[in-house]
Amino acid sequence: MTHVWIEILLLSRLAKEPLHGYELRKVVEASTGRTLSNNSLYPTLRRFVDAGAVTRDAEEQDAKPPRHVYTITEVGRELLRDTLADFPEELALNDEEFLARVGNFSWLREDERAAVLDTRDRAITAERDRLSTIAAAQADPWSRAVLAEIGRRFTEERAWLETLRSTTSPEERA
Numbered sequence: 001m002t003h004v005w006i007e008i009l010l011l012s013r014l015a016k017e018p019l020h021g022y023e024l025r026k027v028v029e030a031s032t033g034r035t036l037s038n039n040s041l042y043p044t045l046r047r048f049v050d051a052g053a054v055t056r057d058a059e060e061q062d063a064k065p066p067r068h069v070y071t072i073t074e075v076g077r078e079l080l081r082d083t084l085a086d087f088p089e090e091l092a093l094n095d096e097e098f099l100a101r102v103g104n105f106s107w108l109r110e111d112e113r114a115a116v117l118d119t120r121d122r123a124i125t126a127e128r129d130r131l132s133t134i135a136a137a138q139a140d141p142w143s144r145a146v147l148a149e150i151g152r153r154f155t156e157e158r159a160w161l162e163t164l165r166s167t168t169s170p171e172e173r174a
Contacts, residue, residue, distance in 0.1 A: 005096040021067075
């Protein structure tokens with residue numbers, strides 16, 4: 001099963017320009033630092049084609065088999081936007097899911113961005129509180145130290161979320 005964040009990265013990249021599979025994989029890897037396997041890439045592209053979100057056209061090459069170029073459709077743009085705006089609670093602690101959405105906030109209205117940020121904020125606050133309770137019961141100081149560090153990181157992220165909430169695009173400031 002493909003992670004939603006992979007779908008977001010593929011569709012958002014195709015929204016910029018049509019690409020063949022290898023190019024698409026390389027630009028996603030270069031922009032995220034994450035390795036994208038062909039076992040994730042091509043089945044996802046096939047599903048997109050089947051759903052009408054992406055078209056696949058053969059491009060002839062000299063003395064080589066044709067390569068397939070993928071182009072996002074209007075259905076794909078709508079799917080991208082809907083997927084970005086829909087941030088289920090069960091995905092809210094997943095860094096890849098969250099960061100893929102933040103990295104594509106330009107697709108979303110301010111209220112939709114706020115909803116994504118609020119979902120993440122609720123999730124990390126609950127997890128920080130849960131881990132704090134566990135840490136208090138730990139006899140092992142090293143376990144307590146690790147749990148305290150995770151809590152500290154969540155607190156820092158909440159401050160970053162506040163910064164993101166106050167960030168608007170140039171168009172929204174005008």
